[in-house]
Structures are given as C-alpha cells and as structure tokens.
Amino acid sequence: MIDLTHCSLLSLHLILFSFPLFTLYSHFSIPPPPLSFSLSRMNFPSLLCFFIPILLSFTSAISTNSEGNALHALRTRLSDPKNVLQSWDPTLVNPCTWFHVTCDSNNHVVRLDLGNSNISGALGPELGELKHLQYLELYGNDLGGKIPDELGNLEKLVSMDLYRNKFKGKIPKSFANLKSIRFL
Numbered sequence: 001m002i003d004l005t006h007c008s009l010l011s012l013h014l015i016l017f018s019f020p021l022f023t024l025y026s027h028f029s030i031p032p033p034p035l036s037f038s039l040s041r042m043n044f045p046s047l048l049c050f051f052i053p054i055l056l057s058f059t060s061a062i063s064t065n066s067e068g069n070a071l072h073a074l075r076t077r078l079s080d081p082k083n084v085l086q087s088w089d090p091t092l093v094n095p096c097t098w099f100h101v102t103c104d105s106n107n108h109v110v111r112l113d114l115g116n117s118n119i120s121g122a123l124g125p126e127l128g129e130l131k132h133l134q135y136l137e138l139y140g141n142d143l144g145g146k147i148p149d150e151l152g153n154l155e156k157l158v159s160m161d162l163y164r165n166k167f168k169g170k171i172p173k174s175f176a177n178l179k180s181i182r183f184l
Contacts, residue, residue: 067109068095070129078121078143084114108132115161116140125150132156134180140164152177159183 072090080086087099096103102111109130120142127136128150134157144166151160152174159182175184 065094067130067132068092070126071095071098071101071109071112073126074124077124078119080117080119082118084117084119102135104132110156111135111137113137114141119143122146123148123151127151128153130154134158136160136162138162138165142166144168147172149174151175154178155180157181 068090072088075085075088078085084100087097088095088101089098092098094103094107095101095109096107100113100117101109102113104110110132111134112130113135115137116139118141122145123138123143125148127133127148131154133154136151136154136157136159139161140163142165143162146169147162147167149172151157152172155177157178158180160178161183175181178184
C-alpha cells in the first residue's frame, strides 16, 4: 500500500516556497538557480504526489466545459428571436457567466431559467448531461416535440417547469428516476 500522507506536505511546500522564490527572482532580476529536477529519479509515491494535484485542478474545468457544451447544443436547437441566449458563448471556460444559468461554488450548472423567454424548438438529449441541475425552468415558451427521456437522468432535479409549451407524446417513464423532484 502506498502512503500518500506526505503528498499534502509536498503540495504545500510547492505552493509556499516555489511561488515566493519565483516572485523574488523575477522582482530583482536575479537569475534563478538551475533546477536539478528529474522525473526519472522520483519514486512512484513521489510521482503520484507530483501529478495528483495537477490532475485534480483540471477536473472542475472538464466537468463544467461538458456542461457548457450541452447547453450550447441546446442553444443550436432553439430559435431565439429576442436574443436571450446571446451570452451563451461556447468559447468561455464554463457557462457560469451566461445569462439564465446559475452555478454552484464548484462551477456546476444547478439552474437553467428560461421561463417566458419566447424561445421555440425542441429539447434534446444533451440536457441529461447536466448532472448537477436542480431547477429546470422552461415554462411559457413555444417548445415542442417529445420530452427527452434523458431528463430522467437528472437525479438532483428538484423542480422542472415545462407548462405552457407544445410538447407531444407521453411523459417519459424515466421520470420515475427523479427521486429528488418536488415540483413537476
């Protein structure tokens, strides 16, 4: 078994000592001492301690970027005559700065509020990728077609308002999976 207790100390050391030294050297125009750093000489636990903090820093960005991609895919399906979705820029790191989108402290989309927005079109399966979504407000629009089965994958969904639209067909059986739902 690998003991990773010294990982946090190594990460803390890198943060506390590397950055101030870099700042010190760059501020006084002193060339930094040469680093004798070789990954080939590091043992496996040290390699883990080196790479785990780096990899963990990317997980939030990857997650939220996939949520941005899902919302952008939704945008391409919709007609938006009042340009309420104009801030939905897929080149941004995450959708947390977009209008009508609310995120939690981890930059996960938790609310999509497009009620009475005068949008039309059909919903797609990409909405099922918003795994942290708690509130889906799409009431009072001109949305039509079939309600996607994938909405039943949103386990954290508390409220889903789809009324005053033009959906056709039956309520998906997958909605039985919505254990947290309080308002439908």
